[in-house]
Amino acid sequence: MDMNEIKDIFFQECEEQLAELETGLLALNDGDTDAETVNAVFRAVHSIKGGAGAFGLDDLVAFAHVFETTLDCVRSNKLEPSHDVLKVMLKSADVLADLCAASRDGSKVVDTARSAGLVEELEALSNGRPLPQATVEPSATAQAASTMSASADPSDALAPTDESGFQPVPFSFDDFEDEAPAATATPAASVFTVRFKPRSDLYAKGNEAALLLRDLSRLGATQVLCKTEGLPSIDLIDPEGAYFHWIIRIKTQQDEAAIRTVFEFAEWDCQLDVTAGSDDADQADFAALGAAGDPDLPMAPVLFDLSLLDEDPVVAEVAASSSVVPAIKTPLLTVALSQPVAPADMFATADLPRAAKAIAAEVEKQNAAVAAVPAAPQTIRVDLDRVDRLINLVGELVINQAMLAQSVVENETGGPSAINLGLEELQQLTREIQDSVMAIRAQPVKPVFQRMSRIVREIADMTGKNVRLVTEGENTEVDKTVIDKLAEPLTHMIRNAVDHGLETPEKRLAAGKSPEGVLRLTARHRSGRIVIEIADDGAGINRDRVRQKAIESGLISPDSSLSDEEIDNLIFHPGFSTAEKLSDISGRGVGMDVVKRSIQSLGGRISIISKPGQGSTFTMSLPLTLAVLDGMVVTVANQTLVVPLTAIIETLQPARQHIHCFGPTQRLIAIRETFCPLVDVGQILNFRPTQADPVAGVALLVESEGGGQRALMVDAIQGQRQVVIKSLEANYTYVPGIAAATILGDGRVALILDVDAVVAASRGQALGSEMSLAAAG
Amino acid sequence: MRAMGSEMLELIAFHSGGQEFCVDVKAVREIRGWTPATPLPDAPPHVKGVINLRGVVLPIIDLGGRLGMPSIDPTARHVIIMVEAVGRVAGLLVEAVSDIFTIATTRIQPAPEVADEFNRSFARGIIAIEGRMICLFKLESLFDTHESEAA
Amino acid sequence: MKKKVLTVDDSRTIRNMLLVTLTNAGFETVQAEDGIEGLEVLEESNPDVIVTDINMPRLDGFGFIEGVRQNEKYRAIPILVLTTESDPEKKNRAREAGATGWIVKPFDPNKLIAAIERVTA
Secondary structure, X not given: OXXXXXXXXXXXXXXXXXXHHHHHHHHHXXXXXXXXXXXXXXXXXHHHHHHHHHOOOHHHHHHHHHHHHHHHHHHOOOOOOOHHHHHHHHHXXXXXXXHHHHHHHOXXXXXXXXXXXXXXXXXXXXXXXXXXXXXXXXXXXXXXXXXXXXXXXXXXXXXXXXXXXXXXXXXXXXXXXXXXXXXXOXXXXXXXXXXXEEOHHXXXXXXXXXXXXXXXXXXXXXXXXXXXXXOOOHHHOOOOOOOOEEEEEEEEOOXXXXXXXXXXXXXXXXXXXXXXXXXXXXXXXXXXXXXXXXXXXXXXXXXXXXXXXXXOHHHHHHHHOOOOOOOOOXXXXXXXXXXXXXXXXHHHOOOOXXXXXXXXXXXXXXXXXXXXXXXXXXXXXXXXXXXXHHHHHXXXXXXXXXXXXXXXXXXXXXXXXXXXXHHHHHHHHHHHHHHHHHHHHEEEOHHHHHHHHXXXXXXXXXXXXXXXXXXXXXXXXEEHHHHHHHHHHHHHHHHHHHHHHXXXXXXXXXXXXXXXXXXXXXXXXXXXXXXXXXXXXXXXXXXXXXXXXXXXXXXXXXXXXXXXXXXXXXXXXXXXXXXXXXXXXXXXXXOHHHHHHHXXXXXXXXXXXXXXXXXXXXXXXXXXXXXEEEEEEEEEOOEEEEEEHHHEEEEXXXXXXXXEEEOOOEEXXXXXXXXXXXXXXXXXXXXXXXXXXXXXXXXEEEEEOOOEEXXXXXXXXXXXXXXXXXXXXXXXXXXXXXXXXEEOOOXXXXXXXXXXXXXXXXXXXXHHHHHHHHXXX | OOEOOEOEEEEEEEEEOOEEEEEEHHHEEEEEEOOOOEOOOOOOOOEEEEXXXXXXXXXXXXXXXXXXXXXXXXXXXXXXXXEEEOOEEEEEEEOEEEEEEXXXXXXXXXXXXXXXXXXXXXXXXEEEEOOEEEEEEOOHHHHHHHHHHHO | OOOEEEEEOOOHHHHHHHHXXXXXXXXXXXXEOOHHHHHHHHHHHOOXXXXXXXXXXXXXXXXXXXXXXXXXXXXXXXEEEEEOOOOHHHHHHHHHHOOOEEEEOOOOHHHHHHHHHHHOO
C-alpha cells in the first residue's frame, strides 16, 4: 500500500460520503428531525475534511471546514435547519463534490465564484447572520452575532483556518525517518525543577507517571526524587490511589513549553509546577540521594531509577513481587515499593472507587442504547471484474445444462429415470445459482436518483424555476450494468421536465398552482422489469404546437388525424424538436429521440402520458438485467429465434376467417373487436421473399412503445426459457432487427428479436434506419 | 530457430477461392470442420452466419467471397479457421488447410501494386515457396470491413 | 515482542493511513470501524494501546472509551483520541470518558508514534 493507493481509497470514500451527505440533507429537507441524520451529515463532511487534510488538498479542506462549522451549528441546535438553510447546504454539497472531483482529477475548480459565494453564505449561517442577499447592514450583523454563543467574533469564521486550531498537515510517509529532535544551533542548557503530583485520575485514564518521567528524561539529564510521605497507613491504602509525587531536576536545552508538552496528556490530572533553576526547598533531599538505599527508611525519598523502564521492567518486577493484582495496572513504582507494605489479600478486593462505579453505570446505560441500534449489515468489497467473471461462468453453466438436458432427451428412452431426476435438480440449482449471482450485481437505483437531485437544483437555478424533487422507490434494485446506463437518459429527461414541463413561478401562480413545481421520480418493479417514472405537475404537452411542428417538418401530413397519445409520442421521433429545445438547457443538441434510442438499446421502452394543465409523465420500463432474459423460442423460416417474453401480450392461433386483406400487400387480424396488422417476421428479416400463410403459423401479439399493437407471425413456438444474452457486436456488428444473440441447448446460436425495430419496420421504416439505435448502446 | 538478423515466422497456409493464402499461426485460435452457422438477416453473402465458440458468438466469413471471388457453398469438407485480430474473433471459411511452415521475415516480398488495390486492402506481402505463390493475408482487413459496412 | 495497537475509525482513508504508519513503525495493528466493532475487536485482540476517532456511527469515541474503561481487563489501557476537533470542550469530554491523550488529525506520523510511545511502556 502506498500513498497513491490510499489516495484512491480516499476519493472512493469521498464518493460514498458525498452520497451520504446528500441523502441526509434531502431527508432533513423533507422534515427528518432525527439527530442521527444530522450526525451522519456532519460525519460525512468531517471525514472528507480529515482525509483531504492528510493529502494537503487545501481547497477542499478550507471549504469542508466552513461547511462543517455550519453543520456543527445545526448539530448543536444553534442553527435551525430550515429550507433556506438546507438550500445553501445542498448547494454546498454540490460544490464539495466538485472540489472532490477537481482534487481527484488534478484539475482546477471552474466555478470559484460559486464556492466563494457559498463560503460567505455558510459563514453567515454559522454566525447567525442573515444570508448575504445584497448587502448586510453591519448593525444587524453585530446584533445577530451577539445572540449566538457559537462564535463571538464573526471574523473568526472568515479566517480560512479554524477557531479550533485545525491546521492541515500534509501527510507523507517520506517524513517517516526516525529523526531525533533536531538540535540545531545548540542553545545553552538550563536547569528546571519540575514538581509533579499525579491524582488518581491520572492512572484511571491510562496515563503512567513512570512513563511521563521517562519521556521527561529524554529532554536532558534528570535527577528524580520520589516523595512517598503521602502514603497512608496500610489499612487506608486505596489500591488505585495516587500517593507519591516527584520532584525532578532536569538540565535541558529545551524550554519550559517542551517540558510541559511531556505532561500534556496529564495536565488535568496532576499538579504540575515547572520552575526555572534548581529549587532550594528540597536541596537536602537531593543531597541525600546518595544514601537513598537505606532499607530502614521506607518512607524516605526514593531515587527513581529510570533505567528500570528500559528493558522489560514490568514483567521482571511483577515476577519478583507476589502482591500484584492481576488486571489492575497500578503505578509501576508501587510495584517496586509495595513489598513491605501491601499484603496480597488487600489488593485482591475489587472494591472499585465510586467514580469507577459511576462510569460503569453510565456505560451500562450506553450499552443499552447501543443494543437498540440495529447492527450494520455485514458487507465485503469485491472487484467488479470478479463478479462479472462469475456471471459469465454461470451463463456458461446455464447453456451447458441446457445442452446436457437436450442430449439426454435425444438419447433416452424416456420415463422417470435417475438421470432425468438428477437433471431436473441440476436445472433447479442452476437457476438458483444464476438468480443469486445476478443478485450480487443488483444495486439500488439510489445513487442515480441522488445525482438527479443535483441536476434539478442546477436547472432550477438556471431557469429561475422553483422545483421540488420527490423520489420514491430509490431502493429498487436493478443490475449494475443497467444502472450505469440509466444516468444519461434520466439526466436528459429530468432536464427536459424542468425546462419544458414545469412553468415559471409567475405562470404557475397565474394558473392557480403553487409556485413550486413538483417533479416526482419513482422506481418500482413490475412483472420482471423495473419501471421508472418521471412526472411533473407542469403545463403538459402543447399538442397544437407539437402537431404544427410535426407538420412543418414533414413528419405527418396536415390532414392526418392523430390521437392525443400519438401526438404526445411524436416528441420521440427522430428529427423532431420544438423551437425551444434548440435554445436552452435541455437542447444541447439532443432530442427525446436520443433518449428513446438509448433506452431501447437497453431493451427498454418509454412512453409519455400528458394532461394539459396538469403535467406529463414519462414512463420507462427496463429489463432488470442485461445478462439474461426470459424468452419465447420460436421457429421462423427454419431458423430458431428468441422473442423477449416481456414484449408479448398474448399468442394467437389465427383462424382463416380472422385474417383480412388490407390493400394490395397488407393483412390485418381481427382480435375481438379490433384489427391489428399482421407482420411476418420471416419476411421482415428477409428470411423469405413472400409472406407465409398466417393460418399455418402462430401470431404473437406485441406492443411497442407508442406504436400500438402488432401481430408478429412466426411459424411455430418451441417453448419458453431463460436465455443468456450474448453480444453480436463484440465480434461482428449491429444487425438490424436483432437485439442480441444467445446459445441454445444444442450449442447453436439463436438470434434474439428486436421487437421494437421489427414493429417500426412494419410501419414502413426500413429496418436499417433503426440501426444507430442499438449501435449507440 | 533464428536466422542472422531476421525474425522467423510460423505461418499456416490454406486454399480459398482457388488461391493460396497464409496467416500467422499466433493469430489462429482453432481449426475445425464446417458446422452450420445461424444465418443473419440482411447479411452480405460472404457472411455465412454466426456460431458459438465456447460461449462466444462470432461470425463465419467466406474468405473467397469476401475477397470478391466466387463464394463457396459450404460442406462438411470445408474448414473454419478461427482467427483473432484487433481484439475480435471470426471464423474464416476456407476450402482446405494446405501447409504449416516457418520462414524468415526477410523472405516476405512486398505485394506489387495492382489496379484494384487488392495489394493494399488485403495483402501484407507475398511468399514464394516450392514454386507456389502464397499471399500473406492482412487479417485486420476482415474487421475493417465490418466497420465500413456498419457505417 | 511487537506492541499491538487497536485503531478505531470510520474513515477507510484514515484507517489505511494508520495501518501504514503503524506498520512502518513496527507496531502490530488491529482495526475497527466504529465503537461497537472496537469493543468487539478489543476482546479478541488484547491490544497494548488504543487509537480512536471521536465522530463515528453506531457508537462514537466517547461511548467507546467509556466502554473500554468499564471492562475490568482494560481499565488502564492507554487510549489516544485521534480527532480533528482539538477544541477544549471535546478534549475535556474525551478525558472525562477516560482518554489518556489525543492526537490532532491530520496526524503527522512522527507525532502519532511519539504519542503512542509516551503512553506505552
